[in-house]
Amino acid sequence: MTAFLEMANVSKVFSAGIIRRQHTVAVDDVTMTIDEQSPSILAVAGESGSGKTTLARLLLGVIPPSSGEVIYRGQSVDDLSREQRRTYLREIQPIFQDPFESYNPFYKVDHVLTVPAQKFQLAATKQETTRLIHEALDMVGLQPAETLGRFPHQLSGGQRQRVMVARAMLLRPRLIVADEPVSMVDASLRATILESIRRMKQELGISVVYITHDLTTAYQIADNILVMYKGSVVEAGSVEQVIRDPKHPYTQLLVSSIPQPDPSLPWGADGEIAGDPESMEVAATGCKFVDRCPVAFEPCAGQRPLLFHEHLSRAAACFQYDKSPALEGQNLDLVFEPQLTSQAAGGSEGPAAN
Amino acid sequence: MNDGAVLSVKDLRVYYDTDAGTVKAVDGVSFELRPGERLGLVGESGSGKSTMALALMRLHKPPARIAGGEVLLDGVGDVMKLDDDGLRRIRLDRLALVPQGAMNSLNPVMRIRDQLADGIRTHEPGDTRDDLAERIQAQLSRVGLDSEVGGKFPHELSGGMKQRVAIAIGTSLSPSVIIADEPTSALDVVVQRQVMETLRSVQEELGASVLIVGHDMGLMAQIADRMGVMYAGKLVELAPVHDLFTNPQHPYTRLLIESVPTLMAKRALASIPGAPPTLINVPPGCPFHPRCPSAFEPCDSEVPLPTAQNGRVVSCHLYPGEAA
Ligand SMILES: Nc1ncnc2c1ncn2[C@@H]1O[C@H](COP(=O)(O)OP(=O)(O)OP(=O)(O)O)[C@@H](O)[C@H]1O
Ligand SMILES: Nc1ncnc2c1ncn2[C@@H]1O[C@H](COP(=O)(O)OP(=O)(O)OP(=O)(O)O)[C@@H](O)[C@H]1O
Ligand code: SF4
Ligand code: SF4
Ligand SMILES: [Mg+2]
Ligand SMILES: [Mg+2]
Numbered sequence: 088m089t090a091f092l093e094m095a096n097v098s099k100v101f102s103a104g105i106i107r108r109q110h111t112v113a114v115d116d117v118t119m120t121i122d123e124q125s126p127s128i129l130a131v132a133g134e135s136g137s138g139k140t141t142l143a144r145l146l147l148g149v150i151p152p153s154s155g156e157v158i159y160r161g162q163s164v165d166d167l168s169r170e171q172r173r174t175y176l177r178e179i180q181p182i183f184q185d186p187f188e189s190y191n192p193f194y195k196v197d198h199v200l201t202v203p204a205q206k207f208q209l210a211a212t213k214q215e216t217t218r219l220i221h222e223a224l225d226m227v228g229l230q231p232a233e234t235l236g237r238f239p240h241q242l243s244g245g246q247r248q249r250v251m252v253a254r255a256m257l258l259r260p261r262l263i264v265a266d267e268p269v270s271m272v273d274a275s276l277r278a279t280i281l282e283s284i285r286r287m288k289q290e291l292g293i294s295v296v297y298i299t300h301d302l303t304t305a306y307q308i309a310d311n312i313l314v315m316y317k318g319s320v321v322e323a324g325s326v327e328q329v330i331r332d333p334k335h336p337y338t339q340l341l342v343s344s345i346p347q348p349d350p351s352l353p354w355g356a357d358g359e360i361a362g363d364p365e366s367m368e369v370a371a372t373g374c375k376f377v378d379r380c381p382v383a384f385e386p387c388a389g390q391r392p393l394l395f396h397e398h399l400s401r402a403a404a405c406f407q408y409d410k411s412p413a414l415e416g417q418n419l420d421l422v423f424e425p426q427l428t429s430q431a432a433g434g435s436e437g438p439a440a441n
Numbered sequence: 442m443n444d445g446a447v448l449s450v451k452d453l454r455v456y457y458d459t460d461a462g463t464v465k466a467v468d469g470v471s472f473e474l475r476p477g478e479r480l481g482l483v484g485e486s487g488s489g490k491s492t493m494a495l496a497l498m499r500l501h502k503p504p505a506r507i508a509g510g511e512v513l514l515d516g517v518g519d520v521m522k523l524d525d526d527g528l529r530r531i532r533l534d535r536l537a538l539v540p541q542g543a544m545n546s547l548n549p550v551m552r553i554r555d556q557l558a559d560g561i562r563t564h565e566p567g568d569t570r571d572d573l574a575e576r577i578q579a580q581l582s583r584v585g586l587d588s589e590v591g592g593k594f595p596h597e598l599s600g601g602m603k604q605r606v607a608i609a610i611g612t613s614l615s616p617s618v619i620i621a622d623e624p625t626s627a628l629d630v631v632v633q634r635q636v637m638e639t640l641r642s643v644q645e646e647l648g649a650s651v652l653i654v655g656h657d658m659g660l661m662a663q664i665a666d667r668m669g670v671m672y673a674g675k676l677v678e679l680a681p682v683h684d685l686f687t688n689p690q691h692p693y694t695r696l697l698i699e700s701v702p703t704l705m706a707k708r709a710l711a712s713i714p715g716a717p718p719t720l721i722n723v724p725p726g727c728p729f730h731p732r733c734p735s736a737f738e739p740c741d742s743e744v745p746l747p748t749a750q751n752g753r754v755v756s757c758h759l760y761p762g763e764a765a
Contacts, residue, residue, distance in 0.1 A: 103597075132629075133629065134629050134631070134632070135599055135600040135601050135627070135628050135629045135632050136599040136600060137629075228716055228717055230716060230717075230719055232461075232719065233461075233720075233721065236461070241457075241459070242487075243486055243487040243491060244486070244491065244541055244542070244623070245486025245487060246486065246487050249486075267627065270626045270627060270656075271486070271623060271626055271656065272486040272656060273483070273485050273486050273656050273697065274656065274658055274697055274698075274700045274701045274702075275696065275697055275700040275712045275713040276485070276486050276712070276717075277656075277710070277712075278700050278702070278710035278711055278712035279712040281710055282709065282710050282712065300628065300629045300630060300633070301657075302630070302704075303659075303702045303703065303704055304710070306702075306704055306707065307702045307707060307708075307710055308710070330704065340631060341629065341630060341631060344630040344633075344634050345630050345659065345704070346630065346633070346634070346657065346659035346660045346662065346663045347659050347662065348658040348659045348661075348662045348686065348698070348701045348703075349662055349686060350662045350663070350682045350683050350686055354663040355634055
């Protein structure tokens with residue numbers, strides 16, 4: 088295992104308000120590794136405002152962690168030399184969430200493709216650059232003739248989103264951090280783009296962090312998934328475990344709320360969703376989900392649950408699973424597939440596989 | 442206007458004039474919005490859905506122009522022929538738009554209550570301050586938001602809350618038609634369900650009709666009464682939601698539904714072969730023919746006209762029938 092990018096106990100706290108200072112823990116103590124030798128697709132799902140974009144920005148080095156470290160090829164991102172930072176910025180490519188905000192309205196869309204192509208010297212000649220750009224546009228179902236030479240407002244929402252995907256592909260990075268890359272395109276194009284992302288993994292060995300609200304596509308293309316709730320990882324593991332058989336009550340709510348493309352099936356469980364789902368307040372102690380949890384019990388309000396290693400390929404932060412050992416070092420690598428860290432590494436206490 | 446439709450769109454054409462040629466973004470679309478119904482509009486990315494949503498309210502911007510057709514609004518007449526004054530009166534009041542990306546276009550330096558007040562004030566300048574405060578309160582509670590949200594700035598709200606604010610602003614003057622362009626595409630499924638329920642309850646309270654543009658076929662299946670499908674500037678199919686999902690007729694609709702993944706089995710994601718057409722140079726005949734597995738003799742030369750049967754409309758040579 089060659090660690091390409093690591094998060095070691097990374098947290099991010101935002102402070103707002105001058106008189107009454109409010110602290111939002113947007114990312115709470117995440118430890119995981121993105122490996123170079125065995126590329127994988129990691130889906131990140133969770134509530135709106137749960138910290139997914141913040142996690143992406145930490146990986147991309149756009150914001151520094153409040154505590155913990157982001158480590159690129161063995162070195163803290165804070166301590167990279169200029170030269171190292173340049174390769175880091177090339178090897179990790181973002182696809183930002185909002186296609187409306189990613190563009191400078193005064194430049195033609197060509198700009199977002201030609202500038203990085205030049206900056207990172209992708210090709211020796213202009214013709215070669217053009218060829219690469221056309222190839223990338225082609226991969227996301229865009230016709231160069233209809234896309235290049237236009238201003239961002241002249242493209243539809245989905246077309247703009249696809250130009251951003253093409254840009255990331257163009258640079259042939261080692262890792263793509265894609266924040267809702269297909270939320271605004273139709274199902275067929277979604278399939279085209281996600282399949283080309285999967286091909287990039289298989290053929291070019293590119294790893295992908297795929298942030299999405301669409302658990303169905305997450306299930307289809309990702310190997311592993313991490314589910315966030317108010318900054319904390321509440322469940323993580325293989326998509327087979329987490330999406331097909333969710334264990335944390337929040338993940339269960341999420342999966343049961345997926346609208347099925349069949350008008351005769353009901354949307355979600357009956358009745359109101361308990362609690363105030365969008366309250367931004369978090370109790371100082373106890374499980375962050377306690378005010379909404381239908382099965383909350385005695386220990387839940389007093390203590391914050393650790394991630395318990397409930398299955399070989401899954402950990403859940405919920406006291407219902409406290410018979411299983413706590414996930415060692417709360418390190419998500421231990422539940423992600425392929426399992427690279429040898430099982431023996433942890434010593435005697437193996438996870439309770441079931 | 443037939444059977445008391447609230448909005449009746451007839452042969453609407455919206456074109457963009459560009460240096461490279463004319464983009465026929467909406468090219469001869471006809472449909473009716475019935476009282477109290479939720480009509481879902483899906484279709485290929487770039488097929489003209491947002492352009493049409495804007496044009497229905499004449500909010501399209503140059504180089505877009507209305508190249509033909511009418512939009513008859515119940516009790517008003519052809520929206521395409523209204524003067525500026527007439528337009529101002531029907532917007533918000535009769536026709537409301539929650540635009541694509543609305544939650545990101547809230548004014549970042551203005552409190553929510555002031556943004557709500559703005560819309561109300563431009564229409565009803567006579568309102569006293571107390572009236573206004575009451576209206577704002579009522580509007581927030583209508584979308585399920587606490588009154589203290591009125592005192593906040595957009596960045597202090599979650600995505601779901603911002604989207605509800607956008608709905609509150611759009612519906613503050615009790616419109617009879619609400620047009621919502623991708624109202625939940627940035628939200629998690631739990632919040633999606635809540636925002637949709639909000640939209641549904643506002644709609645039912647107002648007795649309004651809703652046109653919802655979106656890509657999430659699951660969400661559409663759950664929320665819409667009828668569905669329209671667009672491809673290359675044309676409405677290729679229109680049917681009750683159940684019929685559309687169980688028995689799609691147009692080959693594009695069928696392939697679109699087949700490309701929706703499920704949690705049942707893990708398999709390669711299926712997409713429609715071939716590339717989306719350019720709207721500057723739409724293929725002759727049926728615009729879908731270069732990608733259509735069922736294409737036959739007339740398809741590459743004759744444009745299929747909409748035909749109607751059993752309450753559904755389809756534009757495909759496989760379904761010759763009565764002209765719609
Ligand atoms: N720059 C910032 N300053 C203050 N608070 C912030 C900042 N960026 C994010 N936050 C807060 O951190 C939390 C996590 O936000 P983030 O954008 O990471 O969520 P998300 O999971 O990506 O949500 P969504 O699904 O809506 O995109 C939110 O409560 C948000 O308000
Ligand atoms: N200002 C403009 N000038 C020229 N062409 C434009 C302009 N705005 C949009 N278009 C083109 O018009 C077509 C329709 O765009 P529209 O935004 O209506 O599509 P849409 O169906 O809403 O797509 P999406 O689902 O991706 O949001 C697209 O092909 C787009 O490229
Ligand atoms: S720890 Fe308790 S409150 Fe939290 S999810 Fe588990 S059962 Fe519910
Ligand atoms: S008209 Fe012909 S090409 Fe078009 S959808 Fe029907 S069968 Fe296919
Ligand atoms: Mg986000
Ligand atoms: Mg659109």
